[in-house]
Amino acid sequence: xxxxxxxxxxxxxxxxxxxxxxxxxxxxxxxxxxxxxxxxxxxxxxxxxxxxxxxxxxxxxxxxxxxxxxxxxxxxxxxxxxxxxxxxxxxxxxxxxxxxxxxxxxxxxxxxxxxxxxxxxxxxxxxxxxxxxxxxxxxxxxxxxxxxxxxxxxxxxxxxxxxxxxxxxxxxxxxxxxxxxxxxxxxxxxxxxxxxxxxxxxxxxxxxxxxxxxxxxxxxxxxxxxxxxxxxxxxxxxxxxxxxxxxxxxxxxxxxxxxxxxxxxx
Ligand code: PGA
Numbered sequence: 734x735x736x737x738x739x740x741x742x743x744x745x746x747x748x749x750x751x752x753x754x755x756x757x758x759x760x761x762x763x764x765x766x767x768x769x770x771x772x773x774x775x776x777x778x779x780x781x782x783x784x785x786x787x788x789x790x791x792x793x794x795x796x797x798x799x800x801x802x803x804x805x806x807x808x809x810x811x812x813x814x815x816x817x818x819x820x821x822x823x824x825x826x827x828x829x830x831x832x833x834x835x836x837x838x839x840x841x842x843x844x845x846x847x848x849x850x851x852x853x854x855x856x857x858x859x860x861x862x863x864x865x866x867x868x869x870x871x872x873x874x875x876x877x878x879x880x881x882x883x884x885x886x887x888x889x890x891x892x893x894x895x896x897x898x899x900x901x902x903x904x905x906x907x908x909x910x911x912x913x914x915x916x917x918x919x920x921x922x923x924x925x926x927x928x929x930x931x932x933x934x935x936x937x938x939x940x941x942x943x944x945x946x947x948x949x950x951x952x953x954x955x956x957x958x959x960x961x962x963x964x965x966x967x968x969x970x971x972x973x974x975x976x977x978x979x980x981x982x983x984x985x986x987x988x989x990x991x992x993x994x995x996x997x998x999x
């Protein structure tokens with residue numbers, strides 16, 4: 734089936750308030766709202782920039798979604814430094830990234846944490862962009878597929894097919910859980926997985942989703958590739974049958990490049 738692609742920018746810990754507004758405004762100025770008829774577009778700034786970035790897009794009536802880079806599973810309380818699902822909803826986020834390899838690697842986020850976050854987002858009516866991906870040593874040992882598919886199973890453990898596939902209703906749209914395959918060795922390194930490597934893993938992920946939720950739901954769920962995606966390699970990656978868009982770090986920090994990546998999905 735034809736899945737609508739999603740192009741997502743992960744700004745990571747970049748941009749002050751003023752820089753975030755300038756970048757969002759530059760994206761908006763160069764964005765044709767009709768593009769979102771055929772591609773969903775998502776920007777994930779740091780939490781402190783969510784509100785101003787969304788204000789820019791809403792003021793310009795741009796149908797660009799905003800999402801968080803992380804979220805905590807409790808709705809409120811004594812959890813110093815954390816941000817909850819209701820807080821994200823309040824500033825009009827549609828989703829949050831969960832389980833990014835930087836969070837797993839630097840901040841000790843576990844598969845169980847990722848699963849709790851997925852559940853909290855789901856219960857709050859937001860979707861998750863659940864990141865999975867192997868290190869170079871796991872790939873070199875030949876265990877990449879097993880490792881990544883285990884991460885997928887853990888992230889979505891306990892979800893019913895209708896929760897994974899059709900659960901989330903926001904702004905009259907049904908939104909589904911998303912997986913982003915990001916090989917750690919390709920993130921921020923300039924070293925991209927070959928289209929074949931990325932396709933093989935995304936196909937294995939879809940087989941895992943089919944096993945968990947049934948073929949029909951798996952066929953509807955979008956799987957993104959992330960890891961040094963840029964204007965030079967995007968076309969080949971998007972040409973793969975199981976790659977439904979991108980989760981882009983470095984290249985999403987330049988408005989012209991991000992807009993070109995969006996246009997590559999048209
Ligand atoms: P990159 O980051 O595009 O800079 O490699 C991707 C990501 O980590 O989401």
